[in-house]
Amino acid sequence: MSLTQHPAGLKLRYSPAPISCALFLTLAFAACARSSAEKPATSAPTTQSFAAPRISPDDAPLSPEKTGGFDAARAYAHVEKQVAFGPRPPESASIRRTQEYLRSELTSYGCQVDEDNFSAQTPLGAMAMKNIIAKVPGSGDSVILLLTHYDTLRKEKFVGANDAASSTGVMLEMARLLCGKKRSVAVWIAFLDGEEAQVRWTDTDSVYGSRQLAAKLALSGELKRIKAVVLADIVGQRDLKLKRESDSTPWLTDLVWSTADRLGYSSVFVNDRIAMQDDHLPFLRRNVPAVDLIAGDYVGRPPWHTTDDTLDKISPRSLGIVGHVLVESVAALDKKFR
Numbered sequence: 482m483s484l485t486q487h488p489a490g491l492k493l494r495y496s497p498a499p500i501s502c503a504l505f506l507t508l509a510f511a512a513c514a515r516s517s518a519e520k521p522a523t524s525a526p527t528t529q530s531f532a533a534p535r536i537s538p539d540d541a542p543l544s545p546e547k548t549g550g551f552d553a554a555r556a557y558a559h560v561e562k563q564v565a566f567g568p569r570p571p572e573s574a575s576i577r578r579t580q581e582y583l584r585s586e587l588t589s590y591g592c593q594v595d596e597d598n599f600s601a602q603t604p605l606g607a608m609a610m611k612n613i614i615a616k617v618p619g620s621g622d623s624v625i626l627l628l629t630h631y632d633t634l635r636k637e638k639f640v641g642a643n644d645a646a647s648s649t650g651v652m653l654e655m656a657r658l659l660c661g662k663k664r665s666v667a668v669w670i671a672f673l674d675g676e677e678a679q680v681r682w683t684d685t686d687s688v689y690g691s692r693q694l695a696a697k698l699a700l701s702g703e704l705k706r707i708k709a710v711v712l713a714d715i716v717g718q719r720d721l722k723l724k725r726e727s728d729s730t731p732w733l734t735d736l737v738w739s740t741a742d743r744l745g746y747s748s749v750f751v752n753d754r755i756a757m758q759d760d761h762l763p764f765l766r767r768n769v770p771a772v773d774l775i776a777g778d779y780v781g782r783p784p785w786h787t788t789d790d791t792l793d794k795i796s797p798r799s800l801g802i803v804g805h806v807l808v809e810s811v812a813a814l815d816k817k818f819r
C-alpha cells in the first residue's frame with residue numbers, strides 16, 4: 482500500500498497521483514535506506530527473528546469465547562508460518578510455498594478454493610501471479626468479499642510479518658470460522674498476489690491481484706453481486722490503531738467502526754482519518770463499496786518496508802481484536818443484505 486498523506490501530515494493529491502506517490506515513496510525509501518545504514522553492525526541477523534518471540538501479557542490473545550470464536554493464537558501461528566517461509570515476492574520459491582500453505586489450510590477447513598493464475602505486466606517484465614479465493618456459498622445472491630494480500634515487498638531479507646502476513650493470518654482464521662457455515666450472503670475471501678510495487682508504486686505498478694480480481698468479476702458479471710469489500714492490510718502490531726480510511730465507502734466504514742465500538746474496541750478503531758492507496762481502490766473505482774482496515778501510521782517509517790518488519794512486532798491480541806470485529810461485521814452485513 483501507499484500512503485496518500487505525507488508522514489508529517491501534509492496532505493498530498495489523491496489518486497491518480499503518480500507524482501505525489503512517487504514523491505512520497507522517494508522520501509520513504511530514503512528513510513528506510515538511512516535506517517538500515519544506521520543499524521549497528523552487531524544487530525541480529527534476520528534469521529534470528531524467525532525464532533518465536535516472547536509474548537508479553539499485554540499481547541496475549543483474548544480467548545476465542547470472547548472474540549466470537551476467532552482464535553487469535555491460530556492467526557498468529559499462520560503469521561509465524563509465513564514469516565518462516567522467508568521473503569515472498571511474486572514468482573519466488575517462498576511465495577509458492579505460501580500458496581501451497583494457503584491452499585492446504587483452506588481445503589482442510591472445507592472451503593471451496595478457486596485459483597486464478599494470471600500474467601501481470603510489471604516494470605520487471607511479465608510475471609506469473611496467483612489469486613486464491615475461498616468461497617463460502619450463501620442461500621441468496623449477495624456476496625461479501627474479504628481481501629488480504631499475501632505477497633511481500635520485493636526486498637532482500639524482507640519477511641513482512643505485519644505487511645502482510647498479519648492480515649493473511651487473520652483471513653485464514655476467518656476462513657476456518659466461515660467455511661461450512663450457512664448464512665444468506667455468500668462470503669468470498671480473496672488472498673491476493675502482487676499488491677506491492679515491483680519497482681516503484683504507481684497506478685500501474687501496484688495492486689496487481691486486486692485489479693485482476695475486480696476486472697475478472699466485472700467480465701463474468703459477478704461484480705454486481707458484491708455488496709461490500711472489506712480489506713485488511715497491516716493489522717498485527719501492538720498498540721494497533723486503525724484510522725478511518727478517507728476514500729473508503731462511508732456507510733461501510735461506519736458499519737465496521739460502530740461494530741468495533743459496540744465490542745469495546747474504540748481505542749483500536751479510532752475516528753481520525755488517513756488516506757491510503759491499497760487493494761480496495763480497484764473495487765471503489767468500479768463503484769463497489771469498500772473499506773480498508775490498515776494501520777496507516779505504521780506506513781512511511783521503519784519498521785514498515787524494512788527488514789525489521791519481523792514476528793516480534795506482532796501482537797496476537799491485535800490479531801484477535803481485528804478478527805472479532807471482522808466476524809461481527811460479516812454478521813451485520815449478512816443481516817443487511819439477506
Ligand SMILES: [Zn+2]
Pocket residue numbers: 482634644677786
Ligand atoms: Zn507493503
